[in-house]
Amino acid sequence: MKKRFLLLSALAILLTNVIAQNPNSNDGDNFIEDPQEMSIGLRGGLGFGITNGGIGGVQLSGLFNQNIEAFVAVGYGYIKGAYTLGMSLYLGTKSYTVKPKVVVMYGTNRYLIGQDKYANQFDGFSGGFNLEIRLKKEYKSYLSIGAYYCHASEEYRSKLDELSKIPGISIQKSRFPFTFSISYHFHLLNF
Numbered sequence: 001m002k003k004r005f006l007l008l009s010a011l012a013i014l015l016t017n018v019i020a021q022n023p024n025s026n027d028g029d030n031f032i033e034d035p036q037e038m039s040i041g042l043r044g045g046l047g048f049g050i051t052n053g054g055i056g057g058v059q060l061s062g063l064f065n066q067n068i069e070a071f072v073a074v075g076y077g078y079i080k081g082a083y084t085l086g087m088s089l090y091l092g093t094k095s096y097t098v099k100p101k102v103v104v105m106y107g108t109n110r111y112l113i114g115q116d117k118y119a120n121q122f123d124g125f126s127g128g129f130n131l132e133i134r135l136k137k138e139y140k141s142y143l144s145i146g147a148y149y150c151h152a153s154e155e156y157r158s159k160l161d162e163l164s165k166i167p168g169i170s171i172q173k174s175r176f177p178f179t180f181s182i183s184y185h186f187h188l189l190n191f
Contacts, residue, residue, distance in 0.1 A: 040066070041062070041190040041191050043060075043187055044060055044186055045058065045059035045060075046059075047059070048181060049146070050084060050179050051071070051086070051105070053082050053084050054075035054077035054083075055076055055077060057074050058073065059072070059084075059183065061088075066090070067090045068087065068090075070086070070087050071086050071088070072084070077108050077111060079119050079120065079121050084105050086103055086106065088103045097135070098131055098132070099142075102129060102130075103127060103128055104125070104127045105125070106124070106126075107126070108122070109123065109124045110152055120159065126151060127149055127151075128146055129148075130144060131146065132185070141185060143182070143183075145181070145182050150178070150179055
């Protein structure tokens with residue numbers, strides 16, 4: 001767990017330094033155009049998918065500058081409670097109503113479903129692409145949709161190997177290592 005925390009911290013510092021070293025970061029043409037729309041502050045969300053902690057859950061996110069967002073989500077996985085911690089980097093766009101971003105996260109992303117004694121869920125890194133969609137530019141609430149690749153952890157792979165050696169157990173792996181999410185987000189407060 002300590003290695004995972006250090007890796008996420010290093011990613012946060014790296015992303016912050018990349019933005020801080022950009023000489024055009026305050027010219028209005030880079031990343032986000034309307035500072036009123038992208039208020040630096042706290043946002044909440046409800047939805048389905050990995051960015052909401054599992055099958056369904058809630059997300060709390062903080063937009064710390066016009067380009068970087070950190071979030072935490074808790075929800076229900078297929079077996080028990082699940083979580084996700086992550087960061088998003090907004091990509092340059094002229095659109096007020098559609099905001100693309102790259103998302104990197106760590107949390108519950110793989111499941112073994114079956115008899116109770118074999119059922120389990122696993123944590124790992126995931127990353128992908130997300131779109132925030134607003135119907136009007138003045139709206140502070142938005143719909144978020146995304147697609148993410150879920151990396152299988154070593155623990156998950158070794159558990160699959162272990163189960164495959166037990167006579168009478170049939171394992172069906174998902175051939176599609178991607179997952180999707182959809183959620184509704186709303187502004188809570190400004191910093």
